[in-house]
Amino acid sequence: MRNDQGGSITAAMIAVMVAAVLQILTPLLPQLGIGEPIGARSDAVRTLITPAGWAFSIWGALYAGSLAFAIWQLLPAQRGNRLLQRVRWPAAGAFFGNAIWAAHTQVYGLSAISVAIIAWTLVCLLVIYRAGSDVRLSAGERWFVYLPLSALTAWLTVATTVNIAASLRFHGVEGGAAAALIGATIVVVAGLIAAAALVRGRGNLPYAAVFLWALAAIYAAGGQVAGLIAAACAVAALLVVGGAFVGARRVR
Template sequence: MTDTARAGALILVAVLQIAAGVVGGAGLWGESVGVVANSYPTLLLPGGTAFTIWSLIYAGFCALAVRQALPGQRSRDVHRRTGWWLVAAGLLNASWVLLFTHRLILLSQMVIVVLLACLLGAALRLQPANGWADRLLLHIPVMVYLGWVAVATVAGAATTAASLGAAPGVAVAIVVILLTGVLAALAVLRLPAVVGFAAAVCWALAWIAVNTTTPGVLVASVLAIAIVAGTVAFTVSATVAVRIERRPDRSLIAWG
């Protein structure tokens, strides 16, 4: 019964997120997210096209929700470990849209911090992928979502500061971007499905670079991307090397 309730709740919040995204994007209840965000311009705001990643996030979340509700998946330990964290994340995301589009900026920032914590909780409870289905329909959706929200939380903090009349200056923006890159790189060393996480982080940082005319912020964004991408390359290459080292020598087996 608990598994069924969790599976049903995750499907419901998957639909709820899409509905909230449509309402918030079009400004059907309150102002649109874009209008509100542009009312408080900062050096950390990604360009408009950056937010198309939400389509990928919502699609991945829906695929994850449908798959975990299947009879053969519902009782798996990995879904039990992550499911309610993802339900909470979906509810918080929809709540963030509602609050932000009604210009409750400070409260919305508090919500996105908790959203980030829930996604991190789910990510840390992922188990090694059991084949490509787990990678494509569980690990990648969770990690892309986490990567985007990680940078969105930073950008949101700048927006919140701007709404309070304290938008970060160039020096602060540069430090924050570099620190974001370093923290994301450290997360790559700890989290599973690092390519999905890093791709979302780099996407957000790239659109911060595109959206700025400040040379220092542009250079910092590119450097942060390089730090994250370099860490991913190191992690992936190290993992491959370990797997090769552990692989038995087939020539010895054949001749032994």
């Protein structure tokens, strides 16, 4: 996608940069005595589809990618980039959404409000995902837009479904004997959503890889406790691989 060189810095460019930094800083609030760590809040309402703790280390890469995108879109050569003109405000919305979600979760827990916030964040990212799937990308756009924001979209797709399950438990809605079946159903539905996104996104490999990472973490946790969860992870993984294959064939 061609660039129009030069141009002045806009409010959208600044918003992206500020939000990218804010989403990194907000999870540090407990170190200032405000709220409790997100991990502790998550453990308090852990369900069978809560990923194993090691999965959340991916946030280091997601934050780095978001920050790289925020810096790249500020460069003079990118100020007239037409793809960036379409995705800057949604990106700012997604980064601010991450920051607000972290602040709310640390102070109040994984309530229904946290679901609304993370759903908003995912919608913003899906707008970007679609925009990146509709155009021929330059090398810079692939590395600084397509790769980091597709990865973030995949993680938020899984996180939204996990957040819904955790929120139900937060509000006292327990699955009882049907908990494993409900969790397995949620995982398969998430896999169907991911497969559809991959077909629409021309076999987006960063999205597929991150989604499979999340499924592996769910299998490593709930999948070791309930056979239904393990089976659901396998089905969802097949759906993701199939969606990526079909999407890639559409390009060819």
